[in-house]
Amino acid sequence: MSDVPLRARRLAIGWLLVVLAMAGHGLWLWSGDRLHLETDMLAMLPQRAGDRAAQDATRQLADAAGRRVVVLVGAPDWPSARTAADAYAAAVGAAGPSLALRYRVGDDLADDWIGFFTPYRHQLLTDAQRAQMETEPADRLAARAVEALYRPFGLPRVGTWQDDPLNLFGGWLAARAAESPVRVVDGRLSVAGDGRQYALLMLEQHGPAFSIAAQRALMPVLDAARAAALAAVPAAEVVNAGVPLYAAHAAEQAHREVHTIGLGSLAGILVLTVLAFNGLRPRLLVALSIGVGLLAAISVCALLFERIHLITLVFGASLVGVAENYGTNWFCNRLGRPPEERWAMRRRQAPVMWLAMLTTVIGYALLALAPFPGLRQIAVFSGVGLLAAFVTVLWWFPFLDRRRIEFNRFAAWLGSRRALWPALGRNAFTVVFAVAVTGLVGAGLARLRSNDDIRLLQNSPPTLIEQQLRLGALLDLPSPAQFYLVTAPSEDGVLAAEEAVKQRLAARVADGTLDGWQAVSDWVPSRERQQQDAALVARRIDGDGGVLALAAARLGETLAPAAAAAVVPLAVADWLAAPVSEPLRHQWLGRFGDGYASVMLLRGAHDPARFGALAAIAAEVPGVRFVDKVGEVSEVLARYRQLMGWVIVASYALVLVALCLRFGRRGWRALAPTAIASALAIALLALLGQPLQLFNVLALLLILGMGVDYGIFLLEQPGRSERRPFLSVTIAAACIELAFGLLALSQTPALRAFGLTMLFGIFLAWLLTPLFMDADHAA
Template sequence: MRRLALLWLLLVALVAGHNLWLWTGDRLQLDTDVLAMLPQDQRDPAVQQATRRLADAATRRIVVLVGADDWADARRAGDAYAAVLASARLPLALQYRVSDRMADDWLSFFAPYRQALLSARQAERLASRSPQALADDAVAALYRPVGMPRLGPWIEDPLNLYGDWLTERAADSRVRPADGRLSLQVDGRAHAVLMLEQQGPAFSISAQQALMPWLERAAQAAQQAAPGVRVLSAGVPLHAAAAASQAEREVHTIGFGSLAGIILLTVFAFSALRPRVLVTLAIGVGLLAAISVTAALFGRLHLLTLVFGASLVGVAENYGTNYFAGRLGQPPASRWRMVREQAPVMGLALLTTLIGYLALALTPFPGLKQMAVFSAVGLLASFLTVMLWFPFLERGYMSVTPLSAAIGRARRYWPRVGRNRATLLLALLLAGLLLGGGWRLQANDDIRLLQSSPATLIEQQLAISRLLDLPSPAQFYLVRGATPDQVLAREEALKARLDALVGARWIRGYQAVSDWVPSAARQRASVALLRRTLDGDGGVIALATQRLGETPAAARTAGPVPLMTLARWLAAPVSEPLRPLWLGRLDGGYASVIMLRGVDSPDRLPRLAALADGLPGVRWVDKVAEVSSVLSRYRQIMGGVILASYLLVLAALWRRFGRKAWRALLPTALASLLTLAVLALFGQPLQLFNVLALLLILGMGVDYGIFLQEQPDPDAGAPFLSVTLGAACTLLSFGLLALSHTPALRAFGLTMLLGIGLAWLLAPMFCSGPARQKERTP
């Protein structure tokens, strides 16, 4: 034992050193992409890169609207808001003031290409109307007192096509310059528009803690400058800050509360704090070993693996409490004998738990394999720590405390399942509960159910999206091609179909790079159409000048017209708001996205998806449906893994308990089924996080059955004390997560609370008899 303990000490020291090397040098890569947990052949790199580009463009931006009944109040309040942020000296870029030069630069960029810029609506108008009718329009426009702004001489553009094209482009945004500021006029109210962009990481907690107080001060300053104004804010950093603040509150309440409860329970049960320290040591060693092995095998560690695996190592709580429950009232010298006696039953408990995780490792999902390896290694390391170190680390006498004695005696009064009327009534009650819950059980993997941001923040986000008519980042079209120009041409083919939906008011509009940079073929066709329509003896210019009684104008220059290129547009400041739409080189080619406005109902998504059919290089992407599908697939696979694990665990128990093996496993199975039934009766949908908790319930609950079935005598208090303390610590550790405001944690905690509580309640009922019995299979 001493040699084994020293060998294990050496291995743990190596693991600790490896962890120090990983964490101090930023060598451990934490992956946060949920879809990274999918098999490689089920993930489209282009879709993932498109999503990541759009997300990167949004994660640092905050939009603030300062609204009032008139523009003067909104402008004054907006100035006060901007002044507070300017004095903060934060790494924050503020876009609020605009200059006339910015507008001139915007117009001057497109001017050289004006003859090559025609929208689809303008091209249809020129092709469908006669030159005489167009000439009448050109003459009428001269006498119209109010019209669209004209840029350049009338003789060069009698139909004002260039001004019309620019006006159509400007309609993509409701924001307009006013008095040198960004403004928004909608719903009878004026708004000052402030665009903020963090210069550092969007999810930096320190950056959030520094930013949020200044945003609150700025809002207060705006309201003081013009009473009655309303300040709306939206952006990913705000949601991240709210999540961090919520997590901090829950750590203080749930985390510290559960820790205090566990410590008090341990002290009252064992009259010492040493058992809690040693059990924590065993869990800590398990975590270190799990991180090292997983990082070595996979090269990186997914954040979900770390969170889920860390909770699964909590199963090691059962090993430590079982050890100390057996030490109560026993002389120190008996600890070696006790370890030898406990080794088979604790080894069986470890084996039955590992079976579930090894089954998980056989799935084709790399994320589930990572979880399985992490949990299995952590549990094995915790088990070895208990068996090899605890006899050396504690050598004193542990007296039986009043609490531990009372818990041990309580087993005597527990009802037993048998051939009696009470058992029949209990069976009928459980059957009715299971049937009722099964009838109402429904699965819902919609990722939106996991939304945990404050309601006020969501309301402001929706209000700003409506006021600014922003496109949805959750659904978009991914357009790919071998060259940039081919991507633009394929965008134009898709836009021809989208225009029909816009005309039918199915959607309000879309955003595309080709709106600003037409393909080369479209630009050449526009130049040819303009020359064919405007120039020549029968062209619009000649007919209009004749009607005005003027000398026919000389023909326009017939030389080559410069074409706008995507590279020039991307390099110019005018492209800055729309650059996230262009993905650039992607998967051996080039790609862009087209985003939609006005997708207000999920019922419209199937038709939008069908719109991409038959268009080469065009794919519909619905991130909400895709992530929800991932969660659904995980849930189904995990359900199958749990069923297979139950069968393998039953086979392992059979070797130890023979025909009475079902008595050790059935309480956990019933507890899991009853948990699902109760959740269903209360209207809780079945989600992935419920199923993940069921796997943990199997790993813990079957230990209760094993410990009690190993010593079925009601007078044997140590097993029931171990089971009760383990269940209590588990409920304090994980069951209190049911109080969390984070939907995923709440679902996980509520399932654990019901499942572990029911497993502890049912396990003593199925003990085989007053004497220890062993049956061997033939």
């Protein structure tokens, strides 16, 4: 066929142009730092249908904390804590403008804080003050007002005594201040706890919240600042927490695992290649196909996705072992054949290679059905990479591989091991095999349990978790994992809904279900609430027989009430524009869909058994929803684990159809070993105490796509004396074990579960496939 080389030449040149274009795109990405990597684990989370509001709220809360690191520098006494904190702050400042530091505060901060609310002081009441004003007799209130007049020390007061005889505004300010244990001492933010004094420093990264460059620059600065604090005060203690610390750990861990998995795979594959093919030339060509595959995967993902997740690169490092299969199969079939037969060999091998590639890509394509943006990236990354590597082998290798490759002793020995496998049939071995498999699968199913906890997606260091919990306890911080999402058509409607929720939460605080809450409406009451409180104050203080008149009688004086002024409500926009809103500003979501929204954070909401009572409160107030992010995402994981189980069943049906089109009634023999291997892998994990989760199920998809290749290659040349197909299958399985099996070493539990499933499943698929070859050919 003289036209074959010409057509092949055109395909090779066309593919070369495509590769050059991808190489140019890759160079453009790397040279301009345009390849944006994502380390935020929220980007991996499933998007729940009809839950856009909660997703957006969670994202805004995460963005608010994504660049912030909170640091407590403590010592047995305040002067020592102050000295150590000053040294820490100086070290951060010397590091340059990459971090914004908030530590020293002006002496006029309290005055500015009080001054902002002063114009609204007659319309701001706490719940306790409101209940007291509504129920307590006027003469008792007047007695308290007179007593306060003669008390030398008390709450801060704004204006004259007769302007606010009960000092309601001072009480409101004290209640707001009591929501946080942070105080200003010597122009610094401070907090006390655990018998120590702490200075509070807040650091904020500039630029994107999850920038890899910013994360790499952050940790050396923090380490240097800690060293400076300890050098200044050896007894000092530094406690820090924040999302950037977790992101930096994730980035470092992913970077380390990419090298461990990728280099480990390459090292193992290199040894196998040298042993099987007597040199490095086949390895260089296989490395070329892998390089083209990785180049294509990165280029396409960069075009399709705004950011590439680091977990995609960790997973994609295992692409090395999978893409290896096509090059290995080529060189195994070239063993012992003269170079001039390579075109005929390619024509014979192309159909079975295409079938093997397509069945593998089916697994990756079905992986894209998972509700994780990151997993969709993995599907695209791996599917495109494998296709590109395969095309490189099929269209370039006949031109690049022109030397004769002889069977060496190792390759001949390994290929001949196929003859040692017995064949299943009407014999005693089949009975023993069936009983053993049935018993093992049955025992595994009896111990099988599932665990879809979202926390399996990450593996945070215990020290970070401990410091986060300690800092949260010292600062009395609310949890961002459980909150109320409050929506309404107007800003004032949001505030009113918050007030309705707080009224119901008071009982939950009283019975210990909850420690408290943090809401925007504590600082900016609804317009109706402000008007009602202003009217209540005017009636009980300035009205006939009110507090001011009764107090004047007690004092023997005549006190005229101040002229009533029109109520000008405090607006959310004014509050947001003032520095006083900084601690809670992120809870006001503002314009949200067709209306407005806010988030109410909860303190002490740790017991999932009590979440039902909190959710019941939300159901009583229109537009309010209780969000348990951990529980909801775990529920979604469970639902999609079940869904992906049905996808696996469908994929087996599709693959079986493809096999039967090629091999007829013998097609099941290529599929049955993989099905049994998958069942045994799950059984073994259950017996080892590993719970079933979504990532185990996702691994079963890939075991199907890869394991069935072994049946395809062996069915194509089923003779027991055939050495090339079994050599190819064995080397391919070993490479996949090196690639995916190394994921079992990952510190991320989800990836480790995936790796263990692949480790067992691929090995068992390789072990069982020769047993199912046609007995007619096995004889």
